[in-house]
Amino acid sequence: MSTPTPDIALAAARYPMIEALPEAARGRLLAAGRWARVPAGTLLFDDHQACEGFPFVVEGSVRVVKCAANGRELPLYRVTPGETCIISSSCLLGHDDYNARGIAETDTVLLMLPKPEFDALLGEPAFRSFVFHLFAERIADLMQLIEEVAFHRLDQRLAAQLLGKGRLLHVTHQQLADELGSVREFVSRLLKGFAAQGLVKLSREQIEILDPAGLRRIASDGRQT
Known part of the structure; x- marks a missing residue:
């Protein structure tokens, strides 16, 4: 100081x-x-x-x-x-x-x-x-x-957290977990689920948004496609 x-x-x-x-x-x-x-x-x-x-x-x-x-x-x-x-x-x-x-x-x-x-x-x-x-x-x-x-499920909150920041997010799973008040393991599991659905592509300390409309559906009602 x-x-x-x-x-x-x-x-x-x-x-x-x-x-x-x-x-x-x-x-x-x-x-x-x-x-x-x-x-x-x-x-x-x-x-x-x-x-x-x-x-x-x-x-x-x-x-x-x-x-x-x-x-x-x-x-x-x-x-x-x-x-x-x-x-x-x-x-x-x-x-x-x-x-x-x-x-x-x-x-x-x-x-x-x-x-x-x-x-x-x-x-x-x-x-x-x-x-x-x-x-x-x-x-x-x-x-x-x-x-x-x-009142909102973690997948809803995570989907909302990913939106509105551009196509490429330079962020770690731990940073997302900290922002959401959760733990890294839960966030990583959800991100892998998003990736399996073609919503995002995961790389080291980077997330590429592939289907923002799909993420918005999850953020709004919590139902994964």
Whole structure:
């Protein structure tokens, strides 16, 4: 982890709320915020850790996952520039520890707002509206994820995961399993079934989509042809 040169203009461009704050509040935010540059793969927070601040993602992305005792992960969401982390928000608002894991997916630049300043800025309408608006958006995303996991079969979710990314996907079976909150063996078995039906062609760390219409049928109703 290193300290980059503060890029206030970029932070304000990513988060227009900063410019909407009164001058004194904006000054406090920028003075109190701690800048950090972290390489891809850095563990930013984990289960049962205390939440020390509110992160603004200025560059890069953060992957937030829920981890099971057996090592399996269920991806919850990504935080990209201009967005916020609902887990961090809820921990700060509820004075609780983290209940998920956050990992820098790429080289990432963060502006971290310490908890005391987060609490103080909640008194500013622009900041409060920003936090709760994005909070509501994340809740909607999580409800959709719960619906997919609870009501859609894995073959449906896998077929949907393969669509919309072009004809050639450079991805491993493990990466797909991580995205779906499953295990590699199940995903590999389904992919082999897709290949046997002529829907995809499998190569090392590559999947070629041969029949997108067939995948869409599976994604929509779960019935393989």
